[in-house]
Amino acid sequence: MKRILSGIQPTGSINIGTYLGSVKNFVKLQDQMPDYEFFIFIADLHAITVHKDKQFLRTKIKELAALYVACGLDPEKVNLFIQSEVPAHSQMAYLLQCNSYIGELERMTQYKDKSRKQETGVTVGLFTYPTLMAGDILLYDPEYVPVGKDQKQHLELARDIATRVNNKYNDIFTVPKPLIAEVGAKINSLSDPTSKMSKSDDNEKSRINLLDPENIIKKRIKSAITDSLGNVKYDPENRPGISNLMTIYHVITNIPFESIESKYEGLGYKEFKEDLGEIIYQELKPIQERYAELINSKELDDILDKGRDRANQVAYKKIMKLNDRIGLGRKRRK
Ligand code: AMP
Ligand code: TRP
Numbered sequence: 001m002k003r004i005l006s007g008i009q010p011t012g013s014i015n016i017g018t019y020l021g022s023v024k025n026f027v028k029l030q031d032q033m034p035d036y037e038f039f040i041f042i043a044d045l046h047a048i049t050v051h052k053d054k055q056f057l058r059t060k061i062k063e064l065a066a067l068y069v070a071c072g073l074d075p076e077k078v079n080l081f082i083q084s085e086v087p088a089h090s091q092m093a094y095l096l097q098c099n100s101y102i103g104e105l106e107r108m109t110q111y112k113d114k115s116r117k118q119e120t121g122v123t124v125g126l127f128t129y130p131t132l133m134a135g136d137i138l139l140y141d142p143e144y145v146p147v148g149k150d151q152k153q154h155l156e157l158a159r160d161i162a163t164r165v166n167n168k169y170n171d172i173f174t175v176p177k178p179l180i181a182e183v184g185a186k187i188n189s190l191s192d193p194t195s196k197m198s199k200s201d202d203n204e205k206s207r208i209n210l211l212d213p214e215n216i217i218k219k220r221i222k223s224a225i226t227d228s229l230g231n232v233k234y235d236p237e238n239r240p241g242i243s244n245l246m247t248i249y250h251v252i253t254n255i256p257f258e259s260i261e262s263k264y265e266g267l268g269y270k271e272f273k274e275d276l277g278e279i280i281y282q283e284l285k286p287i288q289e290r291y292a293e294l295i296n297s298k299e300l301d302d303i304l305d306k307g308r309d310r311a312n313q314v315a316y317k318k319i320m321k322l323n324d325r326i327g328l329g330r331k332r333r334k
């Protein structure tokens with residue numbers, strides 16, 4: 001069976017950027033592509049490239065798992081698991097590090113940005129992160145990897161590494177293709193609409209988290225940066241603020257941009273923002289209700305156990321096969 005795989009880091013709280021750019025897309029795909037086996041995981045190993053408090057990390061891992069299911073991931077269709085519970089991920093990262101070059105990792109924009117911001121104490125893990133990510137993917141031979149635009153470069157690296165290892169060790173990996181949603185692939189910050197809405201932004205006003213209560217959701221939209229032109233028009237180049245809000249509106253309701261424009265013609269931002277706040281609240285309400293049922297339930301643990309067992313089965317086989325091709329350990333008796 002062909003496969004699809006993706007992961008999200010359990011850092012910070014999931015916001016509507018991650019939801020609209022990524023999770024909502026998984027939910028659509030699981031229904032549209034019934035011929036594929038899905039693997040979706042919580043990338044907790046990726047979260048520790050920068051130090052995290054133990055309790056914080058534990059809470060976020062569980063929260064993310066519950067949110068995935070609350071957002072509509074169907075455990076009957078998707079293997080949902082936690083990365084660190086499948087040891088092959090760490091093993092594969094090392095094997096791939098021995099097939100990657102310092103120069104290519106140095107070129108990764110995310111690494112350059114993050115290490116520049118951090119100045120001291122940049123870990124080796126932050127540097128090798130793309131090889132861990134490549135391993136996450138290549139272990140499962142997925143045909144497609146749905147990601148947001150910001151992960152495209154890491155995915156291209158995973159493809160390069162896969163091709164290189166295939167040439168060296170006789171076609172062991174499927175070379176994965178990215179699956180990038182056309183619209184909604186990037187939701188920007190509410191306080192700085194030229195940069196991505198991010199879990200790690202210090203400014204809380206920059207985002208709406210999936211578990212935010214109604215009053216916060218509406219307040220954040222009300223205070224979102226727009227411009228002084230005052231008419232609702234989609235023009236991402238020149239008017240990033242209002243265009244970003246329109247993107248959120250469009251991705252949730254499926255209403256085309258032109259129809260949104262005509263709906264608010266002659267009206268100011270106030271009416272548009274009031275409606276958008278309500279639209280987001282109505283979208284998040286059922287997710288929050290389902291989350292509350294799941295978060296401390298045995299149901300959630302059972303889902304994660306099942307996902308882990310299936311993932312281990314596939315990933316362990318792959319590691320053993322690669323070890324064998326490389327010549328590690330002893331030759332296996334057939
Ligand atoms: P992250 O939240 O950075 O771990 O990203 C998880 C997934 O969500 C990745 O595929 C990202 O590309 C996507 N993502 C994160 N933030 C946004 C955003 N503001 N807009 C669209 N996609 C996003
Ligand atoms: N690095 C990704 C992010 O920050 C998360 C991730 C880790 C991932 N491993 C992956 C995404 C494998 C897709 C496939 O968003």
